[in-house]
Amino acid sequence: MMTSLFSTFDPMTKLLQSNWIIMMMTTVILPKWYWTKKSRMNMMMKMMEKKLMNEFKLMTHQKEILIMVMSIFMFIMISNxxxxxxxxxxxxxxxxxSMSIALPSWIMITIYSWKNFTNEMFKHMLPKGTPSAISPMMIMIETTGNLIRPISLAVRLTANMIAGHLLMTLLGNTSSIKMLVFIMPIQMTLTAFETAISMIQAYVFATLVTLYSSEVP
Incomplete structure (x- = not known):
């Protein structure tokens, strides 16, 4: 029996004190697809990767970013x-x-852009046509918005994962057999919904990183 509603997110268990090792499972699963024979699952993943790659190419012209974003997308989707x-x-x-994924990506893009395109990055701080009276305020707003980007990326992903799992935990804590007749269809629907959310959140995370990189000239 759980002592707290949030104990379902506790990585420590009695049998295994390092459940964080589950994160390494993605590095075991992904390379295996390269060596396996053609299958429907493999073809579906290749089609999805190709479609996403074509979509991300419309946002950025840098091949390095595309490779990084696709890796992030696959890692987050499988983990979710x-x-x-x-x-x-x-x-x-x-x-x-989430922060360990968002922060290095943001730092890499920021350092590269400010080091190689300093003048162009300063232009992004002040939109064209801004009145002189509110220019200092606009610069502060743009700077603050740029600094909180990794926080918004990480918090968005974490909050969505926590919310869905909390609902499933609340519905699964019932011990009444009569209530199971009504809860089981809801639980199945919620599980399907969470599966879609897992893919959507990975897509949103990858898309936002790509959009942030598109500001680099």
């Missing part, structure tokens, strides 16, 4: 979907994991 399996730890429900 593996968290739906019973007794599997959801790593993306922890802010430290």
């Amino acid at each position: 979907m593996m968290g739906l399996i019973p007794y599997v730890f959801t790593s993306t429900s922890h802010l430290v994991v």
Whole structure:
């Protein structure tokens, strides 16, 4: 029996004190697809990757960013979907994991852009046509918005993962057999909804990183 509603996100268990190792499962699953024979699952993943790559190419012209964004998308999507399996730890429900993905990506893009395109980045701080009276305020707003980008990326992913799992935990805590007749259809629907959310959140994360990189000239 859980002592707290949030104990479902606790990575520590009695049998295994390092459930964080589940994060390494994505590095085991992904390379395996390269060596396997053609299958429907493999073809579906290739079609999805090709479609996403074509969409991300419309946002940025840098090939390095495309490779990085596709890797981030696959890692987050598999981590989110593996968290739906019973007794599997959801790593993306922890802010430290989401931040460890968002912060390096943002720092890399920021350092590269400011180092190589300093003048152009300064132009982004003040939109064209801004009145002189509110120019200092606009610069502060743009600077603040740029600084909180990694926080918004990480918090958005973590909050969505926590919200769905909390609903599933609340519905799964009932012990009444009569209530199971009504809860089971809801639980199944919520599980399908969470599967879609897992893919959508990975797509949103990857898209936002691509949009941030598109500001680099």
